[in-house]
Amino acid sequence: MGAVLGLCSAAQLACCCGSAACSLCCSACPSCANSTSTRLMYTLMLLLVMITACVTLAPGLQNDLRKVPFCANSTGTALIPGSLKVDCDQAVGYLAVYRICFAACLFFVLMALIMIGVRSSKDPRAGIQNGFWGIKYLLVIGGIIGAFFIPEGQFAQTWMVFGMIGGFCFIVIQLILIIDFAHSWAENWVSKYEETQSRGWYAALLLAMLTCFTLTITGIVLLYVFYTKSSGCDLSKFFISINLILVVIASAVSILPAVQEHQPRSGLLQSSVVSLYVLYLTWSALSNASAECNFISGGNQSSFDKQSVIGLVIWVCSMLYSSIRTASSSSKITMSEHILAKEGSGGYGSIEGGDSGEAGRGGTSEEAKVFDNEADSVAYSWTFFHIVFALATLYIMMTLTNWYNPSSELSKENAASMWIKITSSWLCIGLYIWTLAAPAVFPDRDFS
Template sequence: MGAALGLCSAAQLACCCGSTACSLCCSACPSCTNSTSSRLMYTLMLLVVMVAACVTLAPGLQSELRKVPFCENSTSVPVPGSLKVDCSQAVGYLAVYRICFATCLFFVLMALIMIGVRSSKDPRAGIQNGFWGIKYLVVIGGIIGAFFIPEGQFASTWMVFGMIGGFCYIIIQLILIVDFAHTWAEKWVSNYEESESRGWYAALLLAMLTCFALTLTGIVLLYVFYTKPSGCDLSKFFISINLILVVIASAVSILPAVQEHQPRSGLLQSSVVSLYVVYLTWSALANAPAECNGVSGAADKSSFDKQQVIGLVIWVCSMLYSSMRTASSSSKITMSDHILAKEGNGGQGGLIDNEEGADGGEAGRAEEAKVVDNEGDGVAYSWSFFHVVFALATLYIMMTLTNWFNPSSELSRENAASMWVKITSSWLCIGLYVWTLVAPAVFPDRDFS
């Protein structure tokens, strides 16, 4: 299915190159709705930006640039004339800030343009669902222009925006992860109840035990590497309080009152949420004071560590999940129905099956137009809010790649503000999850089904 969605997204990208390319590519692709293909295209754009930002952090890139003739302090044969460029500005954390600055502004501009769009019949729908070549050129031009911004207070000022935006995206990511946990458990429990197969029961048990085992292992490692027998009291407090909170949340998930209103809630959701809370705790402690952050000596500013890699993997998964997923019953509790796309007017949220279409006419049109318009009577998601989320996601990428600290500061992971941002988000994660458990019991008159 992932390959099919990739082909669908590639087909829409090819459509910007001309009718011939479009017909040749789209004829080999499965049909899909424009609400899905557009979201995948913007996700692809953000992935490309992330790769470009990662390239600027590649170890040894700055020394390699010194071999370029037109760079200042070049070790190769210099070019004639006075054309010299400070190539050091093209690498490192400051380069990541510039790339993400331009990309974030692009999504903010798109959010402003899409305010008030109600259906694909709006003249602005073409801007949302097409002109991909122009959009990429705008983003590339913006990134190039961002490198001409004087350093001055740019880094320290943009870091504040990055921390606020990154925190907001973490909250959105929390909602998606909680929704994923509920959806996963509901699906597997439903399969077990329908088939009464021991295989599904074993899979549920194995997944739950694996997540809890990883959670416990993470807690132990945090105590080992991020605390000391004497000192690091704040780190000990963070680890201990989060351990207590995940135990409480797990206990709440199996209370009789909760099971009465949500018979499919259980320890599988709790284990997934607990594992993510441990990751957030680890990420927060990485910005603790030097003697407590588990880092010995100075690290290379342009290298990647495990925290960055895991953070980016979680980000990619959440972005793909939000792009391909449509809102379901669990979304009413997790509030993710404001983030995920609603089902299309024809009940189609993703790929269109030409052989089993709603009727012959729809199937015939799907064969001609591989990207089917399912938003003629109303948008499947808020286009403006979608771009706001992607702007925040860009800031989250920026802060993750730069380890949440000012690139112009001394080479240190210490950042008290970042530590509190991430530890607070871990508490919000547990609070949000507990709310999804108790909400049906607290408000029995509301329909959460």
């Protein structure tokens, strides 16, 4: 028993403080490629950053801090001299979110710079990418603590500009991932139906499509009910109507003979998923419309409104999808090959071989919990991966602080946020139509 615990402790020490890939020291965990385990570990780091940022916006936290004796504005017993007290207001609210995300973003930018030009895991910098997790977490924590000592000055205004640009760039990447998911889902289920000719797969395809379209139509009706009125709210009516027209056009394009000729598996399932996401973006935009056209909020102000929570859930799903997904044929037309691991190099096929576990480990495949699958070439662009995570950090920051109108008590009325989200919905439909039309417009290019 002691020997087992010793080996476990040694593995954890190598994972945290050395260049070894994270094996999680768990016999119940399945074996996986280091390209997958590394991306999951960075995703976990980003999730912890998001949770920490959310905690600083927790309702009532600022009032509770006033009871702490060492805070400058404490209402409690004066046990500590005033000269030794600190301003605890900077530890909560939107400024705290800015500082936390500033440190995390700089970490990923630094990692992106370090990983420029890495071609395989034989590069000496591969150990930095796949290991030293304890040191990395300490570096991020130290950066967050140091960020709270940055003078307020123009920090918030300047960093907000970077946040808006980076957050919008990540929205584009998230759109690509969602469209890739829609195509991959349809490709998988249609191929299984074609192989088996099973009515079960056909029924599943039909049920999924009808469910998404039903939710979309129901949502559009509710948007007209709760975000418009008979006289006025013309901009809200325009947004809902134009997006309804655009999703109908996109659905019609997906079943055109010219599109079907080049993409036989293209169909209404992808369109229904994209339509449902466009509905969410439209609702999210209208939630930031003027109060007179918003009959749900009732003037309430909250740091955590429903559309922000759903946005963060979609963000988490996108991050997990990009971490465990390998690129397929749809990735070439959705431009997501740099985000997703390449098939063959990235992963899951390598597990079946059995001898891959010895790569870079010197042990047997049964012993290896994480094996090296990037000895010949990297499965994904390491630099681009960290750039995406830096942009994801900025997206978290802007989502939690309501974009252009940052405040610890967030107002839902925000014209800039509304236009960013509605533009994202139009961009989503445009990208989806491009993925349908590209093979037909450029027949000489190989998209398969």
